[in-house]
Amino acid sequence: MTKTTAPVRFAEGDPARVGYARVSTADQSLDSQLDALRDAGCGIVYTDHGVSGTTTTRPGLDAALAHLRAGDVFTVVRLDRLGRTTKHLIATVEQFEADGVQFASLTEGIDTTTPAGRMMFTVLCAVAQMERDLIAERTRAGLDAARARGRKGGRKPALTPRQVEQVRRMRHEQDATLEEIADTFNVSRSTIIRVLNAPAPTNA
Known part of the structure; x- marks a missing residue:
């Protein structure tokens, strides 16, 4: 069972730049992410230690999201620290935009406070849509090929x-x-x- 830990505060950082760091297993260290977020100017960093990115509820992330106010910049070291999937990530950042919160991911160079960063996020959304379209196209092609061979798509019959x-x-x-x-x-x-x-x- 994971426990909620107090956020890390950096006196020299900007209180409006809110960081989030996560590692998936208890034996991993958050130090490198904390150092990068401090260097990026974060005044406060929420953490999840030993929490998988596929977990729906992450106490540190939930606390960070509850802390955010309009004008804040939510910052992560890499995109995969935040989103379970590309779809989830995009939905989260779009919600930030609706709430007046900016988003930055250091590794990918995404920072929605800048025109270049907004463009990077737009590219990410386009790539995600292309992935969804390709998956749908491959699925349709597979079903068409199966039908051409006399097989139907769907669940395997319970009985032979x-x-x-x-x-x-x-x-x-x-x-x-x-x-x-x-x-x-x-x-x-x-x-x-x-x-x-x-x-x-x-x-x-």
């Missing part, structure tokens, strides 16, 4: 054709109950009902 035959025999010839058949094939009762209600295959 041979098992479907056995289900029908158990029900119609052996008078087995739906529960008995479902237990035999380790599937739900509703699956057995669907199999029995489906048209029986015809042999050409």
Whole structure:
């Protein structure tokens, strides 16, 4: 269980530049990120130690976001310290913009307080959209190829054709109950009902 730690404060930094640092495992050190954020002028840095980027709730990040006010600059060392996914990252920065908060990522050179930094973020959004479009295109191409070979996309059937035959025999010839058949094939009762209600295959 992670614990919330007090933020690190740098007296020489700008209180309006709010930093955030994170490492995924307890044996990793936050020192390099803290040094970089101090050098970038952060007056306060919130941290998460031993918290994966895929974790929905991150106490340090939640505290940092609650601290932000319009005019603040939220700063991270790398983009992956903030966002679980590109989609999540973009949504977060867009929310910053709506709240009047600026964003900076030191490694990627993104700083929405500058025209160049805003352009970098726009490029990031465009790349993310292109990735989504490519994934969708590959998915459609894969489904088209599968259909061309006589296969349909979707979830694998719970029962093989041979098992479907056995289900029908158990029900119609052996008078087995739906529960008995479902237990035999380790599937739900509703699956057995669907199999029995489906048209029986015809042999050409």
